[in-house]
Amino acid sequence: MKALRAALLRFDDHGHTVYEADGALVLAPDAQGRQRVLDVGPATEVLHRHPQVVVTHLPGRLLAPGFVDMHVHYPQVDVIGSPASGLLPWLENYTFPQEARFADPAHAQAVAQVFLDELLRNGVTTALAFATSHPQSAQALFEAAQARRLRLITGKCLMDRHAPDGVRDETEQSLIDSEALIARWHGVDRLGYAITPRFAPSCSDAQMQGAGELAARHPDVWIQSHVAENRDEIAWVRQLYPQARSYLDVYRHFGLLRNRAVYAHCIHFDQADRELMRSSGAAAAVSPTSNLFLGSGFFDFEAAERVGFLHGLASDVGGGTSFSPFETMKAAYFVGRMAVEQGGVHKPGLSLTPGQLWWQHTAGAARALGLEGVVGNLAPGCEGDVLVLNPQATPLLARRTQAANSPEELLFALIVLGDDRVVEKVFIA
Ligand code: GUN
Ligand code: ZN
Numbered sequence: 001m002k003a004l005r006a007a008l009l010r011f012d013d014h015g016h017t018v019y020e021a022d023g024a025l026v027l028a029p030d031a032q033g034r035q036r037v038l039d040v041g042p043a044t045e046v047l048h049r050h051p052q053v054v055v056t057h058l059p060g061r062l063l064a065p066g067f068v069d070m071h072v073h074y075p076q077v078d079v080i081g082s083p084a085s086g087l088l089p090w091l092e093n094y095t096f097p098q099e100a101r102f103a104d105p106a107h108a109q110a111v112a113q114v115f116l117d118e119l120l121r122n123g124v125t126t127a128l129a130f131a132t133s134h135p136q137s138a139q140a141l142f143e144a145a146q147a148r149r150l151r152l153i154t155g156k157c158l159m160d161r162h163a164p165d166g167v168r169d170e171t172e173q174s175l176i177d178s179e180a181l182i183a184r185w186h187g188v189d190r191l192g193y194a195i196t197p198r199f200a201p202s203c204s205d206a207q208m209q210g211a212g213e214l215a216a217r218h219p220d221v222w223i224q225s226h227v228a229e230n231r232d233e234i235a236w237v238r239q240l241y242p243q244a245r246s247y248l249d250v251y252r253h254f255g256l257l258r259n260r261a262v263y264a265h266c267i268h269f270d271q272a273d274r275e276l277m278r279s280s281g282a283a284a285a286v287s288p289t290s291n292l293f294l295g296s297g298f299f300d301f302e303a304a305e306r307v308g309f310l311h312g313l314a315s316d317v318g319g320g321t322s323f324s325p326f327e328t329m330k331a332a333y334f335v336g337r338m339a340v341e342q343g344g345v346h347k348p349g350l351s352l353t354p355g356q357l358w359w360q361h362t363a364g365a366a367r368a369l370g371l372e373g374v375v376g377n378l379a380p381g382c383e384g385d386v387l388v389l390n391p392q393a394t395p396l397l398a399r400r401t402q403a404a405n406s407p408e409e410l411l412f413a414l415i416v417l418g419d420d421r422v423v424e425k426v427f428i429a
Helices: 043-049 074-079 087-103 105-121 135-147 171-185 205-217 231-240 247-253 271-280 288-293 301-307 325-337 354-360 363-368 395-402 407-417
Strands: 002-011 017-029 035-042 054-065 067-073 124-130 151-155 191-197 222-227 261-265 283-286 310-313 340-342 345-347 386-389 423-427
Touching: 002 043, 002 386, 017 043, 017 054, 017 354, 017 407, 035 043, 067 074, 067 261, 067 283, 067 310, 067 363, 074 087, 074 105, 074 124, 074 135, 087 105, 087 135, 087 231, 105 124, 105 135, 124 222, 135 151, 135 171, 135 191, 151 222, 171 191, 171 205, 191 205, 222 247, 231 247, 247 261, 247 271, 271 301, 283 363, 288 325, 301 325, 310 325, 310 354, 310 363, 325 354, 325 407, 354 363, 354 407, 395 407
Parallel strands: 002 054, 067 124, 124 151, 151 191, 191 222, 222 261, 261 283, 283 310
Antiparallel strands: 002 017, 017 035, 054 386, 340 345, 386 423
């Protein structure tokens, strides 16, 4: 058993921030040897309850839950910053050629290490990640994450049409490979499998059907895909599925909307789409740096809140421009601020609070993934993925955070001025 003492950020069951200026966190190993949060709260009270515990005191530091990245592509580490006129040319000219390299297991293993290094340097301790269509790419990431005892979910991409040689897979084999990866990795240590139809245009009806059947046979396995990201993409889906009510409805048709189904982007939605998200229990992975970089559009945070469907933040590297949750939270704030004209109606921008932004990248993202109470918070019972943040990491941050008059001001300064330099130490379970 051990304790950390410093300022501390966590969340209550309603998603409200709980900030302790002088907090303590007691960690103890569970039956699997994973550290879990045993007790948390004001330091004087917590340490009084555990008089024997060895305490590491970290004055001037902030303890916070590890970040949760709901949508990221590990094979796109080397795609970041590749400009294009939009999603489809970006996929064709940069992304698919890079992903073809993952046929080579040695390449996959090397990039998996770089990817996990980047996640951890940035304080991301849980991720739902795309691999490529090559089963060996998912295998490589599972092995690398297992060695680091990380909570990580990935899956081999399903893409049997409208994709070039080298990344396109074969319908029947792709489903056999997915099933074998589920059997090998899902629920092993802290790892999980995600059935991964890349997006409706890249999957034949037979592959989508097979993915839906796989999802029905494995209800606790995740599903991940993309939806309603880009106007050209949506027009293409309308051509491919003229009978579907909407792009999202294609996934419903194939049984791919349910709890633990995570859809990246969800930008160009109408009211019926949002209600379908809510009633199905599917979650949106909101990726504002990607949406700004590729010019895809703006996620409607207000409508998501109003309708009440699950959503949280994600980097979407390599469409996204940064692994840093601080960059993602800042971009989410900017997107929220945007006023929009919708059907002739003026919708003023909103100001997401720092607490809301932070929650959507930690406990809120964990809830959206079906991992509430497991990761993303420092509540008793949570796995001990803990960040030690340094609010004085840069001269400007030191100046600005010293002048902060409230926890909200401190968190806002970190979101606006922070990056990987703020993340001083990361504890994994
Ligand atoms: N839609 C289909 N594939 C992708 C991808 O790799 N990135 C993004 N942003 N959108 C996609
Ligand atoms: Zn993506």
